[in-house]
Amino acid sequence: MHSNPRIAIIGAGPGGLTLARILYLHGIAATVYEQEVHPLSRPQGGSLDLHEDSGLLALERAELSDAFQAIARYDDQGTRLLARNGQVLFDDQNASGGNRPEVDRTALRSLLLDSLPPSMVRWNCALLGLEDAGEGCWNLSFGHGNEGPFDWVVGADGTWSRVRPFVSTYEPQYSGLCFVEFGINDIDRSHPELALLVGRGMLNVEGDGKALIVQRNGNSHVRGYAIFRVPMGWVEKRFDFTSVSAVREGLVQEFAGYSEEILNLFRASSDEFAVRPIFALPVGHSWVRRPGLTLIGDAAHVMSPFGGDGVNNAMLDAAELAHLLIERRQCNNAVAEYERRMFERLVPSAKSAAEGAATFLSHDGQALTLAMYLSHQGTRP
Template structure:
């Protein structure tokens, strides 16, 4: 650990998700102070989304560099790494035989965030800060304009504020574009006790059913909760005209109509769901998205390279972005050069996962989708990947969380 005195650099992190908090934690280890500005009023203001799988070469490596791997073991769910593929009649086409043997442990988003917050000084995160604008000062520094007033000046502002970042427009004109895929999300509570048949159907991890150019994915979360997604390839305004999100009963009725012909035990995912439904449009920035450097500004995570959830790399990329930026800021005498080096390395590093995610989204729900999914799972199990496996956390697409 770097024992240098705190840096005089005034650094603001916009966004208190996994990427922003990992950056703040790693900077703290290096003796560099940062302030995280988060628009939510407290950590539990809203549900944080579904389960995440952390990868050895990125998310887990980031936790190791942040000194949090031991703390992570207390919340990791190694037993929930399984995959099941069913046909619409409920027949099992593919199933992991040993779900706990994988190297991509699951963790609930809420638990991960709580762990990161616990590892930060109490004054590091400023809650209830809804940012309106990043304003350039005449001296090259930046002010942040919030509902409650201005904060600053800051030498460096890091946009970790997700798909619809308010920092990104100062660096790049690109906005995430709709992929053609819409997810309708619902959840089942206390599934092991109240719905044991559904619990067995989903198994220890993720269950998917693809047929008739539609798909259902259900994933096990912590605390006996299952999160399910109905997936459609439709125009961006289709779901808003089809579903009444304010009426849970109507949502269930329409979902049952859409998946008419699927086995009754599969459709029970909709019948017994709780009343919390959400419509999520899957959007992504272009593969290879980059920008010309601008002094005092940079991006990480989904603000820099939001992609579809197929591959599950979103949070892993964000956390690795964070530790790489922190490392370079600690190692380089010139922080501006550190940021430029970080951006150059990050642009090249995320291309492969962005390409895989884009290909996964493009081939999803094709007329031979079930056959492609089966081939993909078999190749993944044998260690010869053809396409990235669908993420065990489709809800991780941050366009839906802003």
């Protein structure tokens, strides 16, 4: 084992960048390889809430807690639950004192990127495969050629990880839930009545075997998900994604019976829609350790977003792995301990995400959601 191990991190998502940042702070060199062409080549997705004992803890270890305050949105922790006829079942708009601040994904990624020397992240580098270079080392293959050998390759490359097949035979399975993502720009000025409907945080409406989750992001943007329990491929057949107006109209039709005010959210949507089928690895996913390789974040344990833990888990994985590498200075030993702890730590979170996905859109789904909100309200500090 080298005293200065050559470490490659695949993926510049929240997990990979948090790991790179903490290693960098402690003088451990690593290179992050990211398939996207540059940091702003695609919108990074919706708002995330960071939790004290995971995402926020990882930022503390990355010495970025102060900088995070500039992008944290404490005011947007509210929750509303409506019946499909528009009746308000739960409304908590005074949540700015909560301890789960929201942050836009793009802002979080910029915070992490700005804390690294630019040369540490290699853009436009999609990993195509790995090759055993002997003695526990690995060569990486990219479109531009091969790089390596590396002593450690950390797969932080999300749901469809190219590193995972080298340690595990499991593949993420479709949960049966598919989201159609839509957005409303500049909502406070363009649609103030809808801004009030959504409130300062998340709006949830469920009924008739489908649901709508709409969330306030930064810059007066709102992102929503129309959620269906359908076979894989149904959404692509049902909606004509070549026509924005046809998708809007299709969503209005599918949610017939919901109040007009709620349907106006679809009518106000901007031009961009995305289809997001929800996949998950089995609860308790683990693997037999393979020298020179490990996984963090969604690559290791992608789960449905219903637990709200995905990004928090990814960042905590990164912080724990970095901590062990720094403390032990002996990679084999550090990675073995990281994997042992991570496999155990992830079980409750994966279980609750799986239960969330299973009960969502069930006959008593909305009653369960209401019960959960009421119990959380009771425990808020």
